[in-house]
Amino acid sequence: MTDKLIIFDTTLRDGEQSPGASMTKEEKLRIARQLERLKVDVIEAGFAASSNGDFEAVKAIADVIKDSTVCSLARANDRDISRAAEALRGAQRARIHTFIATSPLHMEKKLRMTPEQVLEQARLSVRFARNLCADVEFSPEDGYRSEIDFLCRVLEAVIDEGATTINIPDTVGYAVPELYGHFIKTLRERIPNSDKAIWSVHCHNDLGMAVANSLAGVKIGGARQVECTINGLGERAGNCALEEVVMAVKTRRDYFGLEVGIDTTQIVPASRLVSQTTGFVVQPNKAVVGANAFAHASGIHQDGVLKARDTYEIMRAEDVGWSANKIVLGKLSGRNAFKQRLQELGIVMESESELNAAFAKFKELADRKAEIFDEDIIALVGDESVTAEKERYGLVALAQRSETGERPHARVVFTIDGKEVVGEADGNGPVDASIKAIESHVQSGAELLLYSVNAITSGSTESQGEVTVRLQHGGRVVNGVGADPDIVVASAKAYLAALTKLHSAVERVAAQG
Numbered sequence: 001m002t003d004k005l006i007i008f009d010t011t012l013r014d015g016e017q018s019p020g021a022s023m024t025k026e027e028k029l030r031i032a033r034q035l036e037r038l039k040v041d042v043i044e045a046g047f048a049a050s051s052n053g054d055f056e057a058v059k060a061i062a063d064v065i066k067d068s069t070v071c072s073l074a075r076a077n078d079r080d081i082s083r084a085a086e087a088l089r090g091a092q093r094a095r096i097h098t099f100i101a102t103s104p105l106h107m108e109k110k111l112r113m114t115p116e117q118v119l120e121q122a123r124l125s126v127r128f129a130r131n132l133c134a135d136v137e138f139s140p141e142d143g144y145r146s147e148i149d150f151l152c153r154v155l156e157a158v159i160d161e162g163a164t165t166i167n168i169p170d171t172v173g174y175a176v177p178e179l180y181g182h183f184i185k186t187l188r189e190r191i192p193n194s195d196k197a198i199w200s201v202h203c204h205n206d207l208g209m210a211v212a213n214s215l216a217g218v219k220i221g222g223a224r225q226v227e228c229t230i231n232g233l234g235e236r237a238g239n240c241a242l243e244e245v246v247m248a249v250k251t252r253r254d255y256f257g258l259e260v261g262i263d264t265t266q267i268v269p270a271s272r273l274v275s276q277t278t279g280f281v282v283q284p285n286k287a288v289v290g291a292n293a294f295a296h297a298s299g300i301h302q303d304g305v306l307k308a309r310d311t312y313e314i315m316r317a318e319d320v321g322w323s324a325n326k327i328v329l330g331k332l333s334g335r336n337a338f339k340q341r342l343q344e345l346g347i348v349m350e351s352e353s354e355l356n357a358a359f360a361k362f363k364e365l366a367d368r369k370a371e372i373f374d375e376d377i378i379a380l381v382g383d384e385s386v387t388a389e390k391e392r393y394g395l396v397a398l399a400q401r402s403e404t405g406e407r408p409h410a411r412v413v414f415t416i417d418g419k420e421v422v423g424e425a426d427g428n429g430p431v432d433a434s435i436k437a438i439e440s441h442v443q444s445g446a447e448l449l450l451y452s453v454n455a456i457t458s459g460s461t462e463s464q465g466e467v468t469v470r471l472q473h474g475g476r477v478v479n480g481v482g483a484d485p486d487i488v489v490a491s492a493k494a495y496l497a498a499l500t501k502l503h504s505a506v507e508r509v510a511a512q513g
């Protein structure tokens with residue numbers, strides 16, 4: 001058994017399955033490049049057979065990523081596996097990850113297949129995949145809730161057919177650490193050809209145990225691959241968080257005795273980039289990447305840390321990508337300081353013109369706000385990435401009126417493809433009136449799923465609001481982010497950003513025919 005732990009990142013596949021987290025090809029490519037800088041071993045880039053858009057995204061990532069293996073998920077059927085192989089054709093190193101459910105519940109109720117049919121389908125699919133790709137991973141979906149005798153038969157068969165990685169999903173987050181660890185151990189002990197494959201864990205966080213279960217699968221079960229996502233993004237309550245499992249293994253090397261190849265200084269930039277791209281904010285007390293993860297407010301802690309950091313810090317902030325010294329960005333800052341902060345946030349501008357456009361917006365905001373915080377940069381570049389995505393809707397001005405006894409009124413001047421329009425409406429409050437004023441023109445038909453004020457950053461002279469708006473229309477769910485000292489303006493910006501993403505998503509589907 002090797003002492004290297006393989007990090008398999010599925011942010012771009014399982015992470016993208018989070019409602020509202022769908023990404024464009026450009027956004028996935030930008031994150032894939034950051035994952036490569038992070039030195040993850042495997043990037044699961046998507047599910048090539050699920051749509052032309054995802055096929056193109058997997059293909060684009062496979063064509064540019066050189067230092068990580070690029071993987072695509074595929075159901076256990078020839079069509080999906082062929083599409084995956086086609087998308088991966090340009091990869092330096094490719095992996096096909098095929099799966100089929102093996103639990104009684106999934107086989108009977110979802111697949112409507114007998115166990116023998118599933119066993120045969122698994123066997124044939126791995127054989128088919130192996131003829132197209134030397135690196136084949138097999139997952140028995142809902143494996144942890146499968147009957148172990150049957151599961152041993154399936155896994156022995158697929159290893160015989162050439163599966164090189166066996167991944168055991170706790171698909172619904174039902175496992176507990178000790179039992180999951182021993183489950184993996186038992187499988188490896190009972191399957192005669194188990195030494196021919198690398199064993200992998202894939203845990204969901206429905207009970208908040210994804211990281212603990214993954215670590216138990218490694219320590220007790222002998223797994224040597226962990227499937228995880230940045231910020232723990234993923235279906236429902238998410239997956240095992242990459243930053244947590246990596247820093248646990250590195251910080252407690254005395255217990256795990258394993259090496260990971262991750263460049264941990266790229267963790268915070270990766271976290272920021274995924275948060276900014278998906279609009280999923282990271283809670284301040286999130287381990288490793290939360291804003292408070294290395295912040296000390298109480299006097300005793302501050303005193304201790306000032307005297308000796310390890311009194312209250314078991315790892316160094318700089319080692320995970322936080323900047324040691326805090327450069328305060330403001331109207332006197334230059335392009336280099338701005339560019340440096342973008343890099344710390346995992347945001348790499350694709351062109352000088354994109355950087356210049358973002359810098360111009362930064363200076364305009366800095367003229368109005370004493371201190372610029374990371375949230376401002378993320379939101380501002382969020383606007384920029386929207387701009388890069390052919391900004392359809394942009395805010396010009398917003399006026400609001402609320403007389404005692406009257407319903408608040410809003411007048412919003414905004415652009416649609418560069419053409420200025422004016423919308424006016426009354427509402428239950430200034431934000432509601434502003435959204436109604438925008439919709440009086442756009443009539444998007446979108447449903448507002450979520451409105452959240454993510455951060456009120458308090459500068460020396462004024463506060464700053466950042467808002468996320470989540471819209472749904474025709475099965476598409478998108479997030480828009482906006483920031484401004486005026487929370488109503490930030491809300492209007494976020495709403496227009498979401499409308500732009502929704503429109504882009506619709507355009508992409510239309511383009512696919």
Ligand SMILES: CC(=O)SCCNC(=O)CCNC(=O)[C@H](O)C(C)(C)COP(=O)(O)OP(=O)(O)OC[C@H]1O[C@@H](n2cnc3c(N)ncnc32)[C@H](O)[C@@H]1OP(=O)(O)O
Pocket residue numbers: 014017047049050051074075076077099100101110111112141171235
């Ligand atoms: C645990 C996980 O995260 S699994 C990965 C989940 N990811 C996704 O679903 C990606 C997005 N999904 C999609 O784009 C679509 O579901 C597709 C393209 C994969 C399939 O779409 P459709 O052909 O319309 O099928 P639909 O989604 O309605 O149903 C899934 C079908 O696949 C079958 N199926 C499900 N899993 C598997 C599997 N691993 N192997 C083979 N067949 C499977 C189901 O039994 C069902 O078949 P049925 O239509 O004969 O009943």
Ligand SMILES: CC(C)C(=O)C(=O)O
Pocket residue numbers: 014099139140141142167169170171172202204
């Ligand atoms: C397809 C498998 C690996 C999966 O995502 C799950 O079962 O959670």
